[in-house]
Amino acid sequence: MNFLAPIGRVFIAFLVATGRLVAFAAVSVSHCVRPPFYGRSIGRQMIQIGYFSLPVVGLTAIFTGMVLALQSYTGFARLNAESAIATVVVLSMTRELGPVLAGLMVAGRVGAAIAAEVGTMRVTEQIDALATLSTNPYKYLIVPRLIAGVATLPILVLVADIIGVFGGYAVSVHSLDFNAANYLKLTWEFLQPLDVITGLVKAAVFGFLITLMGCYHGFHSRGGAQGVGAAATNAVVSSSVLILASNYMLTTAFFGA
Amino acid sequence: MTAPTGEAKIELRGLKKSFGAKTVLDGIDLSVGAGESVVIIGGSGTGKSVTLKCILGLLWPDAGSVLIDGIDVTALSGRAREAHTAKIGMLFQGSALFDSLTVWENVAFALKTRSGVSNREARNIALGKLAQVGLGSDVAALSPAELSGGMQKRVALARAIATDPEIVFFDEPTTGLDPIMGDIINRLIVDCVRQLGATAVSITHDMASARRIADRIAMLHEGRIVWDGPAGDIDSSGNDFVDQFVHGRAEGPIEMAVRG
Known part of the structure; x- marks a missing residue:
């Protein structure tokens, strides 16, 4: 039965790590609602996490919107359903690609930075x-980052949604010879508030996960430069995986299986 | 410099701490009188830092108690514990200055957490403390990264004494400094502690530093206090561990774990 031991060891290590993470999250969140609060730190983190992520999120969004329009044209043109492109672009952006891609880009940019700094x-x-x-x-290190992550990610995603839709619009009108007014009308026609709102809720969850993983790995890093490097890597990998996994679960929760 | 009342400011009773299978503290008993300066000496990895961290509440001991002013702080939690650790200032080995803040903001850090201290007052106190450690107002606006190791140590000392703590801890105050700068820091420590009337606990493996700072010296070996006596008796302790350490001999009862 010796071959079971390594499996058990890995499983127990996984449970220990999960338990530590949940305990860390619980303590951090409990400090979010108890004074004192460090308003200036929260402001500084919002600028670091939100404002400085605008360029990378904007670039990701515009190219994604453009490629979405191109690719869906290829598919829908074969079915003579080109008019669906506007709807496909706006729904994909607001429901899925806006939050997930912005989340992944911010995880790479901010998660690593937080883990390195705290580490x-x-x-x-x-x-x-x-x-x-x-x-x-x-209170001084973790709470400002968590609050800034939860508060700014939805704003970033809203910006990403708009830029992404604009990317789709630009390609459709300039390369695919759509009528501009018609494209915009089709964009609005099937878009419902819930599509955008669920995307923003996802963004807030991703913001929490990114900053939590950055803080957790930084806070528990040890062993000098190598340890800090490992913390940064782990923060990015774990928050990216958690974003994709929780995205599936949130989509299931919002729209059914 | 032992307090007239003779009452212990800090008392450790049977302090134990293990990390996994490794026992670091194996029943530490130590009493530090008010106003006394005790230096704990011992080789690397004998649990000196762990002892300080247990007193500070940064680590929880597995067994035993830490009494500050007669109150067992290991039994306290949250705010009550923080109120007790607020009496302690600490000089960290690597200075541990906040690199996102300027020099004076570092020194004034703990002052600003207290209510009723304005920014201007905090800055003035910080400048006063910097002057006390021999730094002019010209360095106040610099970032810690722009200072040399010795100057960083001075800033860290100013930060440790900024709130006029009743107890000050010094973790390897002279490590990484040249002998002259080491002596300057030692002298500043003695002056600052005397001026505050504070109780001081230092850990070091630098005997020159220990001789200068200490009223009393305790030797830590394998998680226990093996010798404890007045600083003047260190050369005639009659203790083989102490003799080997003081004279820095490779041969003796202390066997260093040397990994090949």
């Missing part, structure tokens, strides 16, 4: 120093 603070004893200076590290 460096851990290995240089700055987090211990905070505690000796009457400052709770969760």
Whole structure:
């Protein structure tokens, strides 16, 4: 039965890691609602996480919208259903691609940065120093990042939705010879508020996951430069996987299996 | 410099801490009187830092108690514990300055967490503390990364004493400094502690530093205090562990774990 031991070890390690993560998340969230609050830190993190992610999210969105229009044209033209392109673009962007792609881009940009910064603070004893200076590290370091992530990701996704739809519009009107007014009318016709709202809810969840994984891996990093590097990698990989997995679960919850 | 009341400011009773299968602290008993300066010496990996972290509440001991002013802080939690650790200032080995803040913001950090201290007041106190460690107002607006190691150590010292703590911890205060800068830091530590009237606990493996700072020296080996006595007795302790350590001999009762 010895061959079962390694499997069991991996499974137990997985459970331990999950438990630690859930405990970390619970403590962090509990500090979100208890004073003192560090308003300036929250503002600074919103600029770091939200504002500075605009270019990369915008670029991702515009190319995605453009390629969506091109590819769906290829398919729908064979069925003489070109008029569906506008609807396909706007629904794909708002429901799925806007939140998921913005989430993945922010995970790469912000998740790694958070893990590296918090991890460096851990290995240089700055987090211990905070505690000796009457400052709770969760409140000072973790809470501002979590709040900024949850607050700014929906805004980023809203911007991504608009830019993505514009990308589809530009390709359709300029390369595929659509009538501009007609394309816009078709875009609006089948779009419902729920399509956008569910996307924004997803974005808030992704914002939480990205910042949580960045903080968690940074907070528990050890062993100098190598440890910080591993923390950054783990933060990006785990938050990307969690984004894709939770996206499926959220879609199921919103729209049924 | 032992307190007239003779009451212990900090008392460790049977402190134990293990990490996995590795026992780091194996029943530490140590008492530090108010106003006394105790230096804990010992080789690398003997649990000196872990001891300080247990007192600070950064680590939870597995067994035993930590008494500060007669109150067992390991039995406290949350706010009550924080109120007790607020009495302690700490100088970290690597200085641990916040690199996102300027020098004076680092020093004023703990002051700003207190209500009723304005920004201007905090800055003035910070400048005063910087002057106390021999740094002018010209460095106040710099970032810690722009300073040399010795200057960073001074800023860290100013930060540790900024709130006039009753207890100050020094973690390897001279490590990584040249002997002259090391001596300057040692002298600043002695001056600052005397001026505050604070209780000081330092950990070091630098004997020159220990001799200068300590009223009393305790030697830690394999998670236990093996010797404890006045600093003046360190050369005539009659303890083989202490003798080997003080003279830095490779042969003796202490066997360093050397991995090939």
